[in-house]
Amino acid sequence: MTTTQQKVALVTGASSGIGEVTALDLHNAGFVVYGVARRIDRMQMLRDRGIKTLAMDVTDEESTTFVVKQILAEAGRIDVLVNNAGYGSYGAVEDVPIDEARRQFEVNLFGAARLIQLVLPTMRQRGSGTIINVSSMGGKIYAPFGAWYHGTKFALEALSDCLRIETKPFGVNVVIIEPGGIRTEWPGIAADHLRETSAGGAYAVQAKAVGQALSSEATAKRLSPPEVIAKTITTAATARRPKTRYAVGFGAKPLIFLRRRLPDRAYDAFIRRANGIR
Secondary structure (H helix, E strand, O other): OOOOOOOEEEEEOOOOHHHHHHHHHHHHOOOEEEEEEOOHHHHHHHHHOOOEEEEOOOOOHHHHHHHHHHHHHHHOOOOEEEEOOOOOOOOOOOOOOHHHHHHHHHHHHHHHHHHHHHHHHHHHHHOOEEEEEEOOHHHOOOOOOOHHHHHHHHHHHHHHHHHHHHHHHHOEEEEEEEEOEEOOOHHHHHHHHHHHHHOOOOOHHHHHHHHHHHHOHHHHHHOEOOHHHHHHHHHHHHOOOOOOEEEEOEOHHHHHHHHHHOOHHHHHHHHHHHOOOO
16 A cells, blocks of 8 residues: 555554554554554554554543544544543442543543544545444443443443444444453453452452452453454454444353343343352
């Protein structure tokens, strides 16, 4: 590809995990990649590989607007938006402060939605583009102490479905990625949030069991590497007609299948046993 022909991708949460390897994989596939994250110092490896990096806080209007304008000024277009930034704030519904619950939605849902609003006008005008929202198998299933996290992912799935219908007449694709268990910082962060929030109260016994399940070595050994998600994102970004959903990574397809087939209370019992809760 020549410079004028190269497609441009914007990847959020590019300082680690899925976002970092996705930025690399898209770069290797020939995209001009802009990796963004709050901490630009953690993206030195991407810069060393020729990837452009910018500081962005997806919850800050000035930050997101500035970055999108800068990319459009430099590259003239954004062909692919990968909404990957997010985190898991675990804890009992009763225990999680409402301010933290709101922040979970600000990062995982509203930050993605605002970036979509910012990139869509130029995609519509060109009659092409792909928006890839990194949801989770947690957007289809649920687990104890993940209510606020699952709430954001269920909402992101619904937003994506509605958006896909709205943007189809303009040639813009909307894709949902539903990772299963992935070997990143996410399980440890979720477990830490859970212990900080619910380890000492009425839910302490259950919280301890779920925290151990999230961060155990046995669990870590079963998790898929983030590269499987990165390659799936690149597949969607380069497809003429991508799938609407890609469920990939450890446990994603079987757990989503089970949730569809099992009655609610049967699934409740299964997920309690899987998390060591009696």
